[in-house]
Amino acid sequence: MDTLLKPAHTDLPASPSLDQRRDHGPDQRPDPNHADCRGVASVLSRVGDKWSVFVIMMLSDGPKRFNELKRLINGISQRMLTLTLRGLERDGLVTRTIFPTIPPRVDYELTDLGHGLSRPVEALGRWAKDHLDQIEAARTKFDQRNEG
Amino acid sequence: MDTLLKPAHTDLPASPSLDQRRDHGPDQRPDPNHADCRGVASVLSRVGDKWSVFVIMMLSDGPKRFNELKRLINGISQRMLTLTLRGLERDGLVTRTIFPTIPPRVDYELTDLGHGLSRPVEALGRWAKDHLDQIEAARTKFDQRNEG
DNA sequence: CAGCATCCGTGAAGATACTG
DNA sequence: CAGTATCTTCACGGATGCTG
Numbered sequence: 206m207d208t209l210l211k212p213a214h215t216d217l218p219a220s221p222s223l224d225q226r227r228d229h230g231p232d233q234r235p236d237p238n239h240a241d242c243r244g245v246a247s248v249l250s251r252v253g254d255k256w257s258v259f260v261i262m263m264l265s266d267g268p269k270r271f272n273e274l275k276r277l278i279n280g281i282s283q284r285m286l287t288l289t290l291r292g293l294e295r296d297g298l299v300t301r302t303i304f305p306t307i308p309p310r311v312d313y314e315l316t317d318l319g320h321g322l323s324r325p326v327e328a329l330g331r332w333a334k335d336h337l338d339q340i341e342a343a344r345t346k347f348d349q350r351n352e353g
Numbered sequence: 354m355d356t357l358l359k360p361a362h363t364d365l366p367a368s369p370s371l372d373q374r375r376d377h378g379p380d381q382r383p384d385p386n387h388a389d390c391r392g393v394a395s396v397l398s399r400v401g402d403k404w405s406v407f408v409i410m411m412l413s414d415g416p417k418r419f420n421e422l423k424r425l426i427n428g429i430s431q432r433m434l435t436l437t438l439r440g441l442e443r444d445g446l447v448t449r450t451i452f453p454t455i456p457p458r459v460d461y462e463l464t465d466l467g468h469g470l471s472r473p474v475e476a477l478g479r480w481a482k483d484h485l486d487q488i489e490a491a492r493t494k495f496d497q498r499n500e501g
Numbered sequence: 502c503a504g505c506a507t508c509c510g511t512g513a514a515g516a517t518a519c520t521g
Numbered sequence: 522c523a524g525t526a527t528c529t530t531c532a533c534g535g536a537t538g539c540t541g
Contacts, residue, residue: 246403248481248488253401255394271503282535287504297491308502309541318487325477332473333396339466340396343445419523430515435524456522457521 251296256281256289258326261315264299265323268314298322399444404429404437406474409463412447413471416462446470 251257256278263269263277275286290313293299298319304310315323399405407426411417417425423434438461441447446467452458463471 244485244489245478245481246407248485249401249406249477250403252477252481253398253403253406255398255401258397258401259394283504284536285534288534295492295495296488297495298488303503307541309504311503318484318491321484322480325473325480329397329400329473329477330393332470333393333400336466336469337392337396340444340446341392343466344443347443347445431524432516433514436514451523455521457524459523 248296251292251298252322252326252329254289254292256285257293258330260286260289260293260313261298261319261323261326262330264313264315265320265327268302268312271311271313274313293319396444399440399446400470400474400477402437402440404433405441406478408434408437408441408461409446409467409471409474410478412461412463413468413475416450416460419459419461422461441467 259278259281260274263274269277271286271290274290275281275283278286281289290299290301294301294313297316299313300316302312302314304312404426407429408422411422411425419434419438422438423429423431426434429437438447438449442449445464447461447463450460450462452460
């Protein structure tokens with residue numbers, strides 16, 4: 206009940222790295238006029254987390270069960286899905302509803318907050334989809350210049 | 354010129370994990386009706402990368418120099434900044450302009466593609482900022498329930 | 502079915518010292 | 522100033538096996 210799903214010796218489910226590892230200095234004021242880093246970063250990292258994004262997208266359709274999500278995302282391991290869901294739950298983005306039946310059934314659903322997030326996230330997803338070619342082209346070109 | 358800034362033995366600057374490690378099986382069609390994962394994921398991971406986001410935000414004001422960015426972001430290490438910038442450059446999101454003066458001067462600027470990305474990214478940033486409290490509150494609450 | 506518990510490899514990121 | 526080079530750490534994430 207200690208190591209649980211937590212990889213090795215973390216204390217947070219799915220986005221520990223930022224909050225914990227990032228304060229390497231005593232005072233860390235970047236410049237208030239831009240972005241206040243610390244806090245925003247921890248939210249951004251949730252968004253940047255591949256699995257979180259996919260889960261959010263899948264759930265924007267409506268509530269889903271555990272294995273349903275697993276099938277939809279398909280590349281995700283069960284551990285990562287659990288971890289991701291716990292993280293999203295922790296952040297108040299999804300709710301976890303347990304039906305004490307046999308066999309057990311658990312539904313995951315976006316909260317209002319989660320739905321709010323899903324909008325900019327999907328906007329981003331659309332952008333990504335739209336410009337994928339350009340980016341991949343740029344990557345190829347860059348790689349050729351750099352080692353070809 | 355081989356190990357360079359690349360941490361240990363990667364081949365991509367800042368978002369290699371997804372494309373490479375993700376194909377653990379022969380057939381990996383998730384369900385075309387949702388998101389096509391692989392490609393989008395690699396873009397999302399760039400966006401989700403904390404440092405990339407901050408750099409993009411900083412550069413949306415206009416071109417900046419290396420150390421200027423470093424100061425603005427402040428929590429970033431010099432290595433990570435270089436790595437991030439190379440990644441963004443590789444993806445065709447920023448340009449790198451070298452002035453062969455002494456001392457040397459390098460300007461980084463968003464490309465059109467980069468500016469395009471900066472819009473949804475900033476939307477996300479705003480969202481993150483706006484709902485930071487809610488999320489942190491949720492986190493605290495969740496943590497208390499879970500171990501208090 | 503949903504989920505813990507564990508072991509383990511990989512690689513992302515920090516710190517530091519050196520160069521043009 | 523703007524990088525490079527290198528070492529080290531340790532968190533992410535996969536695979537597997539066990540519970541209620």
